[in-house]
Amino acid sequence: MQLPNSFDFFNDIDRMTKLLSQFAQSKIAQAYLFIGSKHSFLNDFVRQLIGNILCGSELKSCGKCKSCRMYADAAHPDISYITLEENSNSIKIDEIRNLQIDVFQTPQCGKYRMIVINPAERLNMQAANALLKILEEPPEHTVFVLVADCLNNLPLTIISRCRRYFFNDHVEIDSYIELAKDYPNSEERASLFAAKDNIIARLNDVVVDELSFASVANEWTDYKIENIIWFLYLITAEAIKYLLLPDNKYDANFIKFANSQNIAKLYNQIDLLNAYIGKSQKNIVLNQTLALEKILLGYVSC
Known part of the structure; x- marks a missing residue:
């Protein structure tokens, strides 16, 4: 199933459910890149999408299986998170090097391992180059999820290796x-x-x-x-x-x-x-x- 690459996203649970069901009917990619501001409900969507992939259900995570329970408790062994360290404004190469072991490990609870990088635009040049080498020949059981506010600092070589989706935040505000x-x-x-x-x-x-x-x-x-x-x-x-x-x-x-x-x-x-x-x-x-x-x-x- 072919999905649009841009979503007008509101605080609308029905719409999020519909989008998640569309993802469930499409082939899982090796690498996703989701672009949108934090108040576009992108992070809520990504959290639910990861839960769905780890559960393996057709439309949404069941919330009852071992995988879902561990994910809800933030204790799932098949997820690795890369984010900014405290008092740092960039993701450094050591964090990507440490990731290389996780990438090639066999999943413990299901079909996939998930690697979540957020905010991906904060990868410094060395870290981005190290990630690129992994994305060039990723193991079939590993799914990368990159989340970014913008594309300004992401190399085109990484962007081109991801299935990309833009979330537009049409927020009604008074100021x-x-x-x-x-x-x-x-x-x-x-x-x-x-x-x-x-x-x-x-x-x-x-x-x-x-x-x-x-x-x-x-x-x-x-x-x-x-x-x-x-x-x-x-x-x-x-x-x-x-x-x-x-x-x-x-x-x-x-x-x-x-x-x-x-x-x-x-x-x-x-x-x-x-x-x-x-x-x-x-x-x-x-x-x-x-x-x-x-x-x-x-x-x-x-």
Whole structure:
């Protein structure tokens, strides 16, 4: 069965069930690449798809067999997860080298071993090259599942060896800032949304010179650089929208910040933030404090 390579994905259980049944009727590939943001319900889909493959049922995992029970308890012996180590912004070659033993082991509970790499776009060059060698001649019993926010940093040689699916996130929101609200509570981006009032207050403090760039930048080093920059991008985009289309739905804290800016300055900030986001996606190591100080300076300078 031929599947589409792009899905418009909403918070719709019936639609997810339908897509999973379509996958069940198609031949299992050696490598999948799923591309979409974390709030496109892609991760929910991937989790269920892995459960279905491990169970071996026709349409969905039964939830009762030994394989399903171990998967539900996060104790399945036939799954290996590769993700970012703590305080690291890239997946390194040692993690892929350690994987090589798992790849060729015979499955213990069923027909397949699953190798899940998420976020795949965070593979550094050496790790990507090591993975490519495995994908060139993978054992028949191993299924690779790569999950990525974007394709910017994935080599074409890896992309071409995967069956690719794009998940489009048409999320209905009242503001750009609300994009962070739909992330799982375990994600730092959800924490940023919870702290949005404090973050906007700190921007106001910097603008009126109540706090220094250095003190605020140092406070924000508790966040991963790619996440705080992404959240500042949302705030900046929302401020542009407010200046173009004023609306009384905003609180006084945000209005104070937006009115302290002008559109030209904010567009310059968007360019700067995009530049840093691009560097982060390419796994370029950033000096977080200096980067944040430069960003904060942009909200003050004329």
